[in-house]
Amino acid sequence: MTDFPIDDRNRLRRKPARGSFDRDIIYPIIDEAPICHVGFAENGQPFVIPTLHARHDDTLILHGAKASRLLKHIEAGHPVCVAFTLLDGIVLARSAFSSSVNYRSAVVFGAGRIIDAEDEKMHALELVTNHIVPGRWSEARIPTPKEMHATSVVSITIEQASAKVRSGPPGDEEEDYALPIWAGVLPLATWVGDPVPDPRLAEGIPTPESVGRYVQSQTR
Ligand SMILES: Cc1cc2nc3c(=O)[nH]c(=O)nc-3n(C[C@H](O)[C@H](O)[C@H](O)COP(=O)(O)OP(=O)(O)OC[C@H]3O[C@@H](n4cnc5c(N)ncnc54)[C@H](O)[C@@H]3O)c2cc1C
DSSP states (O other): OOBOOOSTTTOOOSSGGGEEOBHHHHHHHHHHOSOEEEEEEETTEEEEEEEOOEEETTEEEEEEETTOHHHHHHHTTOEEEEEEEEEEEEEEOSSTTTOEEEEEEEEEEEEEEEOOSHHHHHHHHHHHHHHHSTTOTTTSOOOOHHHHHHEEEEEEEEEEEEEEEEOSSOOOOGGGGGSSOOOEEEEOOOOOOOOOOOTTOOTTOOOOHHHHHHHHHHOO
């Protein structure tokens, strides 16, 4: 059984047929999303903050400056809601009303803790680094004790989650299919350009394997 428990927090009310509570649907969305948006409330004021992430089993890992309000909120054990969005296409229906987007999105609920133990913290930072470009950690210089001290790393237990996916052509009203209006889908994908070497790169350093693999994997 890979489904998350469902209650009022994660039950899809709008278009539930597009939804799923299955880890096998939800986790690939989290893993493919380069960034997430973390929502939390403080004294009744909602905030939504974009940030990098990584996933390890049923936990999310976030990192940042020690002074980060978001990380302090999580360290204190308060609940958060994290959203992940992959945009796959613009759906142009014959009517403005039925126009839409194709997407894969996930919403996660949980609460977290700070990761203090040095080896666990280092491993969590490795996961976040490799989430962006797989394999980059083993090519880069690892953090110094001073950098580690300046960084907070938190782990959020995924208590509940949901996914919602739209794919396919527009869904126009039956009478609109006869209209002389173009309809269809504009596929969207993240574009990855050729690597741009740092102007201060020392001579003779080739593009690393991780970067080559990443560019290859993102190129159609
Ligand atoms: C890129 C993108 C663009 C969208 N544009 C629109 C738009 O313009 N108008 C519009 O009405 N809707 C849009 N949606 C759908 C939108 O995300 C909501 O699902 C919808 O608006 C219903 O909101 P609600 O609060 O009534 O959801 P409810 O169904 O009441 O939400 C209940 C629970 O369902 C889950 N849930 C809801 N939405 C999502 C989701 N997208 N992904 C994962 N879990 C979810 C959450 O756990 C949530 O707590 C868009 C979605 C994406 C990903």
